[in-house]
Amino acid sequence: MLIVSINKEGSPLVLHRNHISIIHPPDQEPSVRLFFIFEISILVRMIMWLAPMDGITNAAYRIVVKQIFEKYNKEHELWMWTEFMNAEGYVREPQRLVHHIIKTDYEDNTIAQIYGGDHEDLVKTAKDIAEKYPSFSGIELNIGCPSPKVMACGGGAGMMREKEKTLELMKRLRDVCGLLPFSMKTRAGLTEDDKQAQKEFIIASAEFCQTLSIHGRTYKQWHSGDVDWQMIYDIKEAVGDKALVIGNGGVKSYEHALELKHNLDGIMIAQAAIADPWIFVPHEPTPAERRETILFHLKLMIIAFDYYHKNLHFTEKFTQPSYEQWMNEVENFDISRYDVGKSVIEYRKYLFNYVGGLTGSKEFKRIAATIRDYQPLVDAVNEFFATLS
Ligand SMILES: Cc1cc2nc3c(=O)[nH]c(=O)nc-3n(C[C@H](O)[C@H](O)[C@H](O)COP(=O)(O)O)c2cc1C
Numbered sequence: 001m002l003i004v005s006i007n008k009e010g011s012p013l014v015l016h017r018n019h020i021s022i023i024h025p026p027d028q029e030p031s032v033r034l035f036f037i038f039e040i041s042i043l044v045r046m047i048m049w050l051a052p053m054d055g056i057t058n059a060a061y062r063i064v065v066k067q068i069f070e071k072y073n074k075e076h077e078l079w080m081w082t083e084f085m086n087a088e089g090y091v092r093e094p095q096r097l098v099h100h101i102i103k104t105d106y107e108d109n110t111i112a113q114i115y116g117g118d119h120e121d122l123v124k125t126a127k128d129i130a131e132k133y134p135s136f137s138g139i140e141l142n143i144g145c146p147s148p149k150v151m152a153c154g155g156g157a158g159m160m161r162e163k164e165k166t167l168e169l170m171k172r173l174r175d176v177c178g179l180l181p182f183s184m185k186t187r188a189g190l191t192e193d194d195k196q197a198q199k200e201f202i203i204a205s206a207e208f209c210q211t212l213s214i215h216g217r218t219y220k221q222w223h224s225g226d227v228d229w230q231m232i233y234d235i236k237e238a239v240g241d242k243a244l245v246i247g248n249g250g251v252k253s254y255e256h257a258l259e260l261k262h263n264l265d266g267i268m269i270a271q272a273a274i275a276d277p278w279i280f281v282p283h284e285p286t287p288a289e290r291r292e293t294i295l296f297h298l299k300l301m302i303i304a305f306d307y308y309h310k311n312l313h314f315t316e317k318f319t320q321p322s323y324e325q326w327m328n329e330v331e332n333f334d335i336s337r338y339d340v341g342k343s344v345i346e347y348r349k350y351l352f353n354y355v356g357g358l359t360g361s362k363e364f365k366r367i368a369a370t371i372r373d374y375q376p377l378v379d380a381v382n383e384f385f386a387t388l389s
Pocket residue numbers: 051052053054055056082083084113142144145185215223248249250251268269270271272
């Protein structure tokens with residue numbers, strides 16, 4: 001039991017797994033208690049955020065996460081992100097990159113993320129997404145990716161080197177997004193020495209952004225090491241209601257996310273969410289549930305890859321898929337209708353995480369790594385889970 005505060009009646013507020021309760025003094029009326037419980041439940045409502053991850057957070061995975069969230073988390077809100085999409089590539093050859101922003105009508109609260117170093121291409125891309133794909137809940141600029149390829153073209157974390165120019169760009173992006181909110185995701189700075197300037201930059205960005213997502217590590221730290229949560233809390237304090245502030249970095253579990261919330265609007269999870277869609281809910285899956293999710297996700301991944309390849313040859317815009325149609329296909333799944341391509345191989349990165357830590361998973365992974373077709377993989381999964389029960 002963790003006592004987080006004392007209310008004005010002198011009663012301790014107690015933080016539980018996913019809610020706060022009050023230890024009441026014996027003389028309080030029941031109606032007064034109800035009032036306090038209602039007030040507090042609003043106070044702790046927050047956004048759980050599936051971070052953008054290139055190669056991971058595609059439509060199939062977002063559907064898996066959202067279905068689980070809807071079933072097991074009634075307290076909070078879920079927001080999700082696409083994988084990031086390169087603006088220069090999209091402007092020249094949208095057919096090659098549009099798969100980064102495929103989304104069904106089920107995934108509301110999903111933001112399309114873009115990156116790049118060419119400001120004109122970024123503006124064109126944001127405008128194009130806003131006009132052609134208005135079902136997104138927003139468009140976001142990546143100002144944090146540390147990959148040398150992305151930095152080399154002046155994009156991602158490279159934008160932190162030119163903070164003034166990046167602020168001007170954000171203003172332009174906000175203007176072309178029309179009715180879609182514009183947001184940005186960034187880091188704690190380039191290095192420790194850059195933190196103060198970065199803090200000022202992020203606070204100034206609130207002028208143009210609906211949401212500021214902050215990975216509390218510097219560019220130098222990449223994806224590991226200490227996360228500066230205090231810096232993120234201080235930014236929220238300074239920004240107030242001007243923008244939502246979402247904290248990110250090193251979140252290990254659902255409980256950990258609740259502990260870190262403090263004054264933030266939400267908490268974002270990346271690496272720990274790869275193939276752990278239950279991290280956003282206060283629920284541990286049984287082996288049977290895990291097996292069902294694995295097989296459901298595998299079917300969805302095949303359906304999504306096939307849909308993408310069959311609809312690539314567009315001129316004006318890509319036709320976004322229908323969730324109902326995909327669910328029908330899952331229900332009446334017939335592998336002979338699909339070009340499996342590389343989807344089974346691509347699925348391994350999720351599968352290996354789904355089974356990680358289970359008894360015998362090492363041997364299972366060794367076998368699964370040699371499988372390239374749907375049915376043999378399903379058989380292997382079923383065999384493996386039979387050994388667990
Ligand atoms: C495989 C992978 C892909 C990522 N792709 C993106 C991306 O497309 N856009 C982005 O803003 N951040 C991306 N990130 C960074 C994460 O969104 C997140 O900021 C970072 O991993 C820190 O969060 P964590 O400690 O919970 O992993 C990626 C991270 C990983 C591990």
